[in-house]
Amino acid sequence: MYKIAKPFFMICQTPMHVGSGNDLGIVDLPIQREKETGFPKIEASSLKGSIRESFEEKFGQDDENLNFAFGPINNNDSYASALGFTDARILLFPIKSMKGVYAYITCEKVLHRFLLDLNYAGIDNKFIIPQKNTVPIGSNLIIEGKGGSENVSLEEYTFKINKDDKCTELDKWLSKNIVPEGELFNYMREKVKRDIIVVDDSDFSDFVNLSTEVITRTKIDSNTGTVEDGALFTEEFLPAEAIMYSLALASPIFTDENKKPNIFKVEESKDKGKKEAQKVMDYFIKNLKEVIQIGGDATLGKGITRIKFFEQGV
Known part of the structure; x- marks a missing residue:
């Protein structure tokens, strides 16, 4: 034990x-995923x-x-x-953002089981899980809409969001604990502190399934200069x-x-x-x-x- x-x-x-081996889906070589959630993992x-x-x-x-x-x-x-x-579990997933280049997304499901895993390791709760569609105070991702509404645009989707003290405290805690020390990581530390968005569980699931990198790879026959038979395939990356x-x-x-x-x-x-x-x-x-x-x-x-x-x- x-x-x-x-x-x-x-x-x-x-x-x-x-990888999880060959697949019958759109991607020939997908990454490993949890069966029950579809979230990326490492066995x-x-x-x-x-x-x-x-x-x-x-x-x-x-x-x-x-x-x-x-x-x-x-x-x-x-x-x-x-x-x-x-198994390694996803905690923060990067998504292209209209402001701030990219954002980190997470969700209540991910944060809840992260706390459970910390508890198993003998670590008391260090933060309170924020509500969905919240960002920290001072976020660089906010776009002001009509009537003073505040939004973020991730990929081609726009979300109405709220600033939340719990999200601010979560981001501060994560920036202290998951980012290595030293000046080399100052940019990343500030990114985690200001640009995490807690999204709905379903939205998170959609993003981690549809917004991974998928690369098409080929092998060229040096004699003909064309793709060899069976050598065109797609590969997924976190x-x-x-x-x-x-x-x-x-x-x-x-x-x-x-x-x-x-x-x-x-x-x-x-x-x-x-x-x-x-x-x-x-x-x-x-x-x-x-x-x-x-x-x-x-x-x-x-x-x-x-x-x-x-x-x-x-």
């Missing part, structure tokens, strides 16, 4: 394709594989500490992984600037005491299991690169992702 959960955020620096197995690969680049495939943390390469080894991950989150889960090392690596060993006590799990989590947090590659098309520069851990007490 996992003893510790640590939330972390994934900021897409380039479009990301974590825990896909996420874990990408993270493990970044550790293998750093330590090598045969590193003992790595294999005890992530699980053995050889299936004959009789111990399980001490690290686990939940857009750059999208922000997702997951929970890293840690348990004690699953092996005999005399086989455990020294960095994971702790003295005997009532809470030995939790202390050992904390050692595993510390190893993960300390050694995970700030930027990793997730999903396919790595040679095309896709899936470059920045990691930010949630810091307790902020």
Whole structure:
């Protein structure tokens, strides 16, 4: 049983394709989506594989500490992984805006389960979920309409919105917790602080299904200069600037005491299991690169992702 959960955020620096295989729909190679909502996700197995690969680049495939943390390469080894991950869920989705270039959208459904996941990780509620169609005070996205009405235009749709203190507090909290520190990220921090819109659940569903990037790809026959048979296909990507989150889960090392690596060993006590799990989590947090590659098309520069851990007490 996992003893510790640590939330972390994934900021897409380039479009990301974590595929679900071939599909009979409009897109030949769609991204992974939740069955019940249709929201984009990253399967825990896909996420874990990408993270493990970044550790293998750093330590090598045969590193003992790595294999005890992530699980053995050889299936004959009789111990399980001490690290686990939940499916990565969408938190903020970027949408083209008439003002401010783009906006971040989220919805009550997304925020509600985000709070539930934080609660599972032992983190108390840090914000109140705003009502739908609200923006923070000072938003850069507002267009004034007739009679003093305030609107935002996302893609080709216009929404009448209200300024809300709860939305202001939400955006301030998110800007402190999901955006990395440092001057390099000042623009993004201000973007999150001012340009998040809480939309209706149905509108959010429509946007995340219809406003992803879909790219048509081909392979040219060098002899004829034409497209090879069967080499024209479409591929879906989660857009750059999208922000997702997951929970890293840690348990004690699953092996005999005399086989455990020294960095994971702790003295005997009532809470030995939790202390050992904390050692595993510390190893993960300390050694995970700030930027990793997730999903396919790595040679095309896709899936470059920045990691930010949630810091307790902020």
